[in-house]
Structure formats: structure tokens, C-alpha cells
Amino acid sequence: MGNRNFFKDLLNSFFGGNNPEAAKKRALKNIAKNISKTKYHFYKASTNEIDPSFAKFFYEIYKAISPAQAMIQSINPAAFKHMVINNSLSERQLKALDNISENAITEAVRKKPLKEVFDETKIQIDAFSSEFDSAKISSIDNLYTNLMNFVNFLQFDYFFMLKKFDSGLKENSFSAAPRFSPISGTYVLEDLKNFADVAWPVLSDSSWEEVFKLIKRAKGVDPISSGIWKKILARIRYLKENRIIEMLVQLISENPSYKEDVSNKELYIVDDFITDAKKQAEATLNNLKEKQTEGKIEALLTQIFGTTQIEKLKFYTEAGSAPFERKEIGRFEYCEPLSYLKKFILDYVKKDIKELSDILLVRGEWASQELASPMSEAFHQLVENVDKIIALDNSLNDSVDLGLKMKTHLPRTERDKESRNIIHSTLNFVNTSAAKIILSSVNFFIIYGKNLKMILEDCIKQHPALIRNWKDIDHFAEGKLKQMCIAVYKEIFSFVSLMQNFHIEINEE
Template identity: 25%
Template sequence: MSEEKQVKSGFFMRLLSFIVGHEVGAANKGAKALKSIQKQLNKSGYKFFNLKKDLINAQFAKFVYQVYAAVAPFREFFIQNTQDEFYAAQILNYSLDTDQHELVAKLSSQSIQVLATKIELKSLAEQGMNFFVALRDGLENERAGEINNTYNALVLLKQFCVIDYYAGLRKFHGVFRENSFEELPHFDSVPTAYMKEFVMDFLTATSLLLSIQDWGNVFDFLKKLSGIEDQAFLRFKQQIAVLHSMENNRVFVGMVKLVSHDPDAELQENTSSKNIVKPYLEGIYQEFRSTVEEIHHKRVIESQKKLVDDVFAGHALVPLKFYNAKENEKYVESKAHCFEHCNAFLYLNSFFALYFRDEFTKFIENFEIVAQCNRQNYISDFTSLYHELNEMQSAVTELDTKLDTKFAEGYKLNSLYLRLGVNDSVVANFNMEIDSINMKVRAIIDRSLKALQKILVFYDELIHERSHGTFDIISNWDELNNKFENGCLPLLKRTKNHISTFLALMKNFKQLE
């Protein structure tokens, strides 16, 4: 072998020797640390682990059995309901004082519904908010910490108690009946691998349990809710004292390292706490708000129905063929955009069909020809509004008609609808088409309402003048009157009433759906 090869070979041998030696040294160091931990536990009287044979000793099982006996009454209570939400509700109910219970009752949906029959909705909303603020301030500023701490401590207690002690202890070959504690069973030592999961679960739950320093509120709550005897609480307190003593002797820390075969092992604890007061208050506020909104919505619907009855006076509404609620159902089901103003457009179409051709046209045609006006451009301004409304009526009919598949607009919309599941591009194009139609509908409604508001001013002026027998605007009322069977005034008043009630109905037309 050449000198160069010998040098390289020697270098790699030294490197390999260093690595192996380092690993062996680390292993020896770890083994010594574990032996030291076991020695310390044994010296403290806790011979729970046999490092040489890798066994969980029977003494550990006897200790766990004593814990099992102490937690048994609590475990029996907790396993009846393991849902944390149940205990959150119970603790909150237990923690509220009399005044706070009254505030919660006043904010309930039933109480708000009753109160709504006695006072105006605005006063109801203000009064309800005052109730809520008083409840919130009393809990958040004074009691929240105590309530949340009680809940989180209870959850840790529950986790500790609902461990399946019976199944775990049976693995130590213990022969005994579940929840039977007349005498201490015989236990055997068992291999660590066989018991590791149970032991680690127990150690984790124990560590979390011992993080709670004050059990007063939890025990007071459980005494009221559970029916557990006082003697059981006394035994459990004594057991907690034992656990704290063991913690001070680093028994549980040592067991974690021994069971894990790692002197650096630590428990992976989830110590996150939960705020139950905040979501509780949010829930109460949401119920109150939803109830007020429901009452408001119901009253809006009732008011809308009354206005519809007033406007159309028993006449059947005149439906549109394509821009309507029934046609819109398929768009709603598709989860894409849909028609937004079916009711408003229906009411506008019905108003035009039932009154425009009859009342408006009958008066305007005679007024335009017969009336002699003392104001410049009065007649032309009046009639131009009539012609604008006539144009809007045609626009309603035209828009609806063109949604028929015989026309380009309707064909395009239907084609896109039938292809909605193809890809996102089709959905986007369909939504754009629907949005464009809705925009046109809004424009027609807006323009119609503005024209009606302006023409209403003319009707008010003419009614006022005719009712008072003056001739400031029209100089030949008698001649104009003769064109109508009962004179002008009844027709003017009737038309004005229809316009006024219709404008009231359509005041917030976007909310009519």
C-alpha cells in the first residue's frame, strides 16, 4: 500500500473511531442519567420502574389503583356526559347572580317577542342593548376570570378522571371488579412497551391536574351539580395532596424519562385555556339581535302586504313571463347570481297595467287638449312626465320579452345557464349577464319612481286648486270638468292615492324580495 493510501486509511479509521466512540459515550452518559433517576425515585420510596429489566413495577399499579379509587365517584359522574360544552353551560348558569339571570331572561327570544307587543321596535332595541351592556360589563369586568378558570380546571379534572383506569390496571394482571375497592388486588410488573401509552396518558393528565392551585370553585360547583358525597371530595383532596408531594419529589418527571428511555424526555402538554364567557355573551347578543331583526322583517313584510293590498285594491297582479320569482328559482338553486328585483318589477308592471292606461291616459289626453293654463310650460311639463312613464312601461315589457330564448338576450342567458357546470369562465359570464339584466331593471324602476314623484306634485297642485275653487293654474276648469262624468276631482284624487301608496310600497324596493 502506498504511503498516500496509508495516510487516508488512517484518517478515516480515526474518524470512524471518533464517531463510534462519541455515540457510545453519549449512550453511556444517557444510561447513567437514567440509572441516577431510578436511584433517586427508589430512595424516595417510589420503586415504580425497573430499568435493568425495562418493567413498570407493580408498585406503580398499586399507586394508580389508589388514584382510581379516589376518582371513581367523579369518573362515574363525568362519563355520563363527556362534552365540554355541557359543563361550560352549567358553570355559566351556576356562576350568574340573580340580577344577571334576570338580564339573561330579559334578552331571551321569548321575552323580546313579548316586549315587542308593548313598545316600539326602536325603544325595544335600545332597552335590549342596555340589558346586554349591563350583563356584559358585570361578567367581563368582574367575573370572567373566575368563571373561565373554573371551567378550565374542571376540564382538566374531567380529563384526569375519565382515563380508563380499569383497562390500564388489568394489564398489570390485576383481578378485580370495576369500581370495586374492597381490597387491594395483586398486581405484577409488566414490560414498559406494553404499558407505555397508558402510563404516559396518566402522567400527562396528572401534570395538567397539578397545574391548578385552587379547587374551591370547582368543588363547590360539583357539589351542587353532581350529588357526589362530601366524603368523596375529602378523599380526592387528600389524593391531590399526595400527588403534589410526589411532584415535589420529581416522581412524575422521572417516570416520563424512564418510560421514554430518554433522560431529556418531557411531557408534551396542551395547556391552552378556553374563554367561555366571551362566546356565551356573543350567543346571547346574537339571539337578541336575530330576534329584533326577525320582528323587524316580519313587520316589514306585513307592512308590504298591506301596501300591496292598498295599491292594487284586490286586483290580481299582472305577472311578467320571464323576470319572475318562479323562473328565478333555478338560478338560486345553481348558486350563481340571480334576479334581484322580481317583486319590485312585478309591482311596477302591475301598476302600469292596472292604472296607467286607464286613469293616467284618460285625464292626460283631455287635459292636454282642453286645459287652458296660466303657467308657462305647465301642460307640456306635465304631459312629458306622462310620456316618460309610457316609455318606462314599454321598457318593462321589452326587457321581459327579450328574456325569451327566441331573442338573443334570452338565448345567451339560457345557454350559459345550461353550461354552468362546465368551468369557472362560464359561471363568470353567466353572472355578468344576470348582473347586467338586474342593472337594467333597477334603472327602469328608478326612472319610473322619479317620474311618479314629479307627476305627484302636479296632481297635488291640481287637486288643491280644484278643491278650493281657484283658477291660478287652470283658467277653464268648468270646461275640463265636462269631459268627465263626475268631474275631474274624483279622478285626480283616486290617481293621486294610487301614486302615493305605490311610492310608499316602492320606497325601499331593493328590500321587497
């Protein structure tokens, strides 16, 4: 037994039994023998060349699918999804989809209030999406997967590969017979792998009727006759079942352990289509809402200030915000409303409202001081808030305080996460401070306005209960006290309405 093992090891050492290189050569020799037993003798092992019969095989496929290639190239790639889904929609869904289009929504807003159009659009979206049950979704996704498998197969660059065998070959020209020559297998190694990627998936579908119907509906003619397509599939199936492409790659790359890794990937389009339809409708509505809001803001600015050109703050501005927005760190959120608030306090609170407050709160004899306190406190807080606005704005001067901090850290944000966090935190602090000033001011305006309304209601009573000397202070106001109260109330109401067009919230980190 021992002698027999010795002689076996000795023979192996001479003839390479345990030599990896020798084992690889034997494996490649066996692969070459196996491929020679198939009906397609594409490979010449002695020279590692690909035979012209290989080129002829693919030339016949190329010639058969050439019209379909041109047809597919004329279709926008983005249209394939719409082709599949629109083909599967019911009349009810098509109508709902049309009703949530940009044109339909825009036209509806011209005739109805925006809120009503919002509600109607939601109903249409629900009607559109509710018919997509699991069976319908699966059917659509499968059809799209098959369509794209077909498209990918057509888009394989057959001409590029075939030109390697005949440099005189002309693209999509089949009048003259090609003259193919053998070439080194390395020239088509990647082509073989790429072909397997697009060819094997088309073998997974048992019926191509729906795919061809879809293309014919779009282009008016069949992409390829069913008989020719069946012959192509039969040839490809033979390649796959006999592992011809895989063996060619193994031989050319001299890697007998190479294995194909091609899987048929399922494509899913319905969920994204529904989401995109919703997003598009919502974007249209939001855009229209923004335009309406802009129109309301401009109208209110004109009503309140007599112009839409309101003086901006010094540093808390859109221009000051731009460097942070470019780096996607954040921005100054409330530039417009804060500038409007500052101007309103300076132009109206410190003038018209102060004049009225001096009469009502200073000269008026209130039934009790507690009744006058809310109105008095609201006025004084509003006056203080304009100082807070100016202080916050000045703190952003890049030579002091917060502005200096952000100016120092801004150049470092690309490489220093901490600097980025510092600026983000500072922006949040500034925006939160601005929001607090705006919201508190609106609240004080509401308090002042409510008390003013109570005074107006009280003054017409035979025996006023709030201010006892109404007649005296009205005389001081030259008989125009009531008109002054009404005018200030309207000013406050208009300004509060203006502020309600801005989404302002406090974000405490």
C-alpha cells in the same frame, strides 16, 4: 499529548464514545436509573414493560373520581359556560338577560311598537354588558379555565388504559380487586402523553373551592371530597416534579431527547357570551321585524291587487336564482318587488293612470307647459320601465344573452375561479339593473303623486293656477275627475308604501 489523544480515540472507537446509538443507550440507562430512584417503580427496563404498580396507581385515582365522572357526564357540555357566567351575574344583569330573551322580546312586541322594543332592548343589552369590567371578566375566565381543566381530567379514559392490564376489568365496578399484569410499555405510550395533557393543568390552580361549589350548585352534591382531591393532586404533583411520565415516554419510545410540551391554556368566554346574547336578541328582533314586514306586504298586496298571488317574472325568479345560491355565488335579489312593479305598471299605470293622464295632460290647458312636464315625463318613464323589466327578464333566458353566459359558466364554477367571477359579476349587473328600474320607478311615482296632490289642492281654489279649464275636463270625466285623482293618488301611495318594505340598493362594482 498526541499519544494520549490517540489512545483516547482508540478506546472510544472500541467502546462507542462517539457512536450515536451507544450514546442513546447510555442516556436511556441513566433515565431508567433515575426513575428507579423515585418512589414509583413503574418500569422494568430489562423487558421494557410497565409494572402492575402503575395500573394500581391509576386504578386508585379512577376509583376515587368515578362518581365525579358520572356526575360530569350528565351535564350538557354546552352548559358549562352558562354555569360559570350565570354564577357570576348580578341581580341586575340576570334581570337584563331575562328581558332580552326570545320569549321576553316576543311578548313585549305584542304590547308595544317594534321600534320601542328595539330601543328598550338596546338599553337592556348595555345594562347587561356594562358591569363586565376587566376584574370580573378575568375572574369568570379563570373559573371557567379551572372548571374545564377539572372536567378534562375526569374525562381521561382511565378504564380503557387499565383494561390493558386486566382484560376482565369492568367499568365503574370496584367490588372485586383487579388482577393487573405487566404489559409492554408501547401499549400505554399514547395514554401517558394524553394523561400529562390533562393532569398537569390541574396543578396550576391553588384553590378548587369555587369549582366544586359551582358543580354542587348544579348537581346538589360535591363532585369529590376536598381531602381525596388533595391526595390525588399530591400524587400527580409528585409525578410531574420528578418527571416520571416524561421519563416513561423516553424509555418506552427509546427517545431520550423527548420533552413534554404541555401548557395551561387560558380559556376566554365572557366576550363571546356577551356577543352571543346580543346576536340572539338582534336575531329575535329581526325575525319579528321580518314577520311584521311580511304581514304588511301581504296586506298591501291585497289592498292594491286584491290578492297576494302575484304572477312571477319568467326568468328573474327565486327558482331561477336557486342554482347560484346552492353554489354560494349569489342570487337574484329583487324577484318580488320587480314582479310587483311590472304588474302595477301593466294593471294601473297603463289603465287607470293613463286614463287620468290623458284627461289632465292632453285635454288640460296648463298655465305653462313647464308645469305639466314633470308629471308627463314621470308617466312616460313608467311606461318605458315596464319594457325595461321585460327586456331584463328575457335576457336571462338560458338560450340567449346573459342567461346563456351563466348557463355556460355554471358547471365550471367548482374548478374555475374565472367562471365563478363571471357569474358573480353578471348577477351583480342584473341585480343592479333591477334596482335601478325599481328605484327610478318609485321616484317617478312620487313625482307623479306630488303633482297630482298639487292639482287637487289647486282645483278647489276659486281661480285655479295650474289647469285653467278644470270645469271643462271635469265635465268630460262626467264630474268624477276629482274622485279619479284621489283614487290614483291612493293607488300610488299604497304602491310606494309596498316598495318601501324592500331593502333595495344599487351596488356598482
